[in-house]
Amino acid sequence: MKSKGIAVILLLCMLLSACGSSQQTGESTDTDSAEESVSASVTSATDEVEEIVWKDIPDVDEALQEYLPENGSYKEILWDMAGDTVYRFVRLLAEEGWTEGYCLQKLVNPYEKWECQAVGLTDWIEGVQCYVEEASLTKDGNLQLLLSDTERENFYWAEWTEEGPYTVLPTKIEGSLLNADFLSSNGKKWYIDSDRCSYLYLNSEFQFYDADFTSKTYGSQDMRGMFYQVTQTNDGTYVCGNDMGYRFTIWDAETGATVFSAKEAGAMESEGRVIFASSEEVYLCNTSSLLRFSLKDGSREILQGFENEGYLLSYVYAGTIRDDGTVVLLAKSNAETMLLEIPEKPEMNLKQELEFAISYTPSPFLRELVADFNRQNTEYNVTLRFPEADEDWNDFRSRITAEIGSGGGPDIIDDNMLDIGEAVRKGYLKDMTDACVQEKDRIWEAAWATGEVNGKNYMIPYSCRLWTLVSSEELVGRQETWNLTQLEQCLNDSGCSAALGGINTGELEPEAVFYYLGIFSKSDCGLIDWENGISHLNDQNAVKLMEFVKQHMDTGEMEEQGERIAEGEIPVVLTDIYDISTLQLVAALFHDKEIYIGFPVEQGEKGSFLSCDGVMVNQASQKEAGINEFVSYLLSPKTQQKIAAKACEGMAGIGLAVDKEALELFCEYALEGRYVDDYVTLVNTYNGFEYESMVLIRESVEKFRNAFESAGPMPDTQMLYSIIAEEAPAYFSGSRTAGEVCDVIHNRVQLYLNELQ
Secondary structure, eight states: OOOOOHHHHHHHHHHHOOSSTTOOOOOOOSSOOOSOOBOOOEEEOOSOOOOOEEEOOOOHHHHHGGGSOTTOEEEEEEEEEETTEEEEEEEEEOTTSOEEEEEEEEEOTTTOOEEEEEEETTSSBTTBOOEEEEEEEOTTSOEEEEEEOTTSOOEEEEEEETTEEEEEEEEEEOOSSOSHHHHTOTTOOEEEETTTTEEEEOOTTOEEEOTTSSOEEEOOTTOOEEEEEEEEETTEEEEEEEETTSOEEEEETTTOOEEEEBOSSOOOOTTOEEEESSSSEEEEEOSSEEEEEETTTOOEEEEEETGGGTOOOSEEEEEEEOTTSOEEEEEEETTEEEEEEEOOOOOOEEEEEEEEEOSSOOOHHHHHHHHHHHHHOSSEEEEEEOOOTTSOHHHHHHHHHHHHHTTOSOSEEETTTSOHHHHHHTTOBOOOTTTTTTTGGGBOHHHHHTTEETTEEOOEEEEEEEEEEEEEHHHHTTOSOOOHHHHHHHHHHHTOSOOOEEESSOOOOHHHHHHHHHTTTOOOSSSEETTTTEEOTTSHHHHHHHHHHHHTOOOSOGGGHHHHHHTTSSOOEEEEEOSHHHHHHHHHHTTTOEEEOOSOOOTTSOOOEEEEEEEEEBTTOSOHHHHHHHHHHHHSHHHHHHHHHHHTTTSSOOOEEOBHHHHHHHHHHHHHTTTSOSSSOOEEEETTEEEEOOOOOHHHHHHHHHHHHTOEEOOOOHHHHHHHHHHTHHHHTTSSOHHHHHHHHHHHHHHHHHHHO
């Protein structure tokens, strides 16, 4: 919907770039995710253990000084480890920035002195200047190199062994695919295998190229995701990263098949590394924590959280496992490179798994919240279950419903997974009224009410969106609400042809406009008597509204809708507000004269509504204590403040917080303009309308606050929309009269209302 300016482009580039030229990542795609992951138990250490040992190492830059050209500098190519020996490989640069040679630095345990060895450009092959294109370190401590000549027309494979760079003469590569364009392709990750003198290349299409570069093979359909590391072990070569479901995954580099996939929320980072302890055990080290996985049974063990110990790591270059189980990591914190020794923890206590089924691919921020809960909780671990990329949502929902209906299924379900009223009638859901009574006073009443059935709470909300209609004060003045008659009169007086536009809604068909203006709010507009369960959709008021909508159908181009709203051609907009960027857009479209007037209602009723994301609890679950802890975590002031702060970033959040004090934080951040870059202007585009990011004025924030605080719970009228969407097009296409269509809609709606009585 929006295309950000140069600041966003720079931000994305920073996120996608790896630290160091040898740390490159593959691109993710929208293709299918890997096969169903191993169902894993999770353990976490709780016993007291020794602290992390920070090993002082000699100054690596000082050791390099005598090898630098006069007034020259260097550029790092790789940091790595073979066993517990540390290696750094650098490019030596002249004062003008030209490459003059290379230097390999090695630090052997007990890490007292760097050994350095340099090589010039013509030392590889007599009479030929050679430059390093790619480099990798084998598990035996040999440096594998891909060299090119000055013109990048000829390429060579070279090996730098313990004896030095000239022990093995470089071999020219004759493959037809290997060329400068091939090497410059985006998304590549090389691994140079000395045993076969072969090269592994992964690009965004997951292609593998053999050693001679004359033929290529493709990875299997399993191999999809983000690749961060290629590792050679005694058992083979493996690719490590995350699949499309954001699960830590290991693939076989030869076949592309999935070797391991961790179902837990923990995932690999571009700044992290994987250490193979054996064919059955791997360590995943991210900048935040050290985890141990069993490839045999899928269990996970959290060994260390670095920040809790005072280590703010920015990169993990490599690691090794000593015979006594000590993990040695080569890491970076700010500008300092360090060695960390982490003793093995002796005893582990089993954590119980709580399965949380959600109906959509979770956002990175929701994953972050789940991972945060798992890190701090010593007894329970939440795992996310959601549809695969190629899975039909209805099939997934049906399967979850069947599991719950048979007495099994996930412990926690999101509110979109089941119809709450039907699920309560069938006895699927646990009454959470008493479990959350302490949090209730902090939560907005309208949000809380979205999970109520017969006065009891079966869905606990943790985030929300404000649904409302927005117009300009030039059209509606300062009135706070309007009824259907007033809305029709305002639109007729405006002379505008289009009645309603939408933000975050896509193109609104006329049947949707009929629903939102006359049915959605569940107001007593004369079309349905909700209290007594009587439909009046066959009388003149309904026919009149149907004809009004046809008269004001939007026939303009969707690509120009933003510009048409800003110019007053579309006077009313339907929107759901869930972050700061939507507030910015509304203010810009209506030139700071926006009015959150809401849906048509009768006097005294609420015209704006809160829709919520929340959790429901499976009646069959026996893990009540853990579920209560997770729900309390979601509703805690700290988590709610995180949600509010994330909504002010305008991206990757999960909506607005439901905590009353968190709304104050959101409004405070909006007024402070924390989301606006002071140095770079962000130019946004919405359907043909361009506007700059700006700090919202106090009046705009207060108008939003008033609409939010006065909002009611989301009406449960979705089933009626399904009926209208099926029947109303017959009128708008001209095949039936408005009266005929209203009669059909009335009969179907009345049957539905009868079922509710």
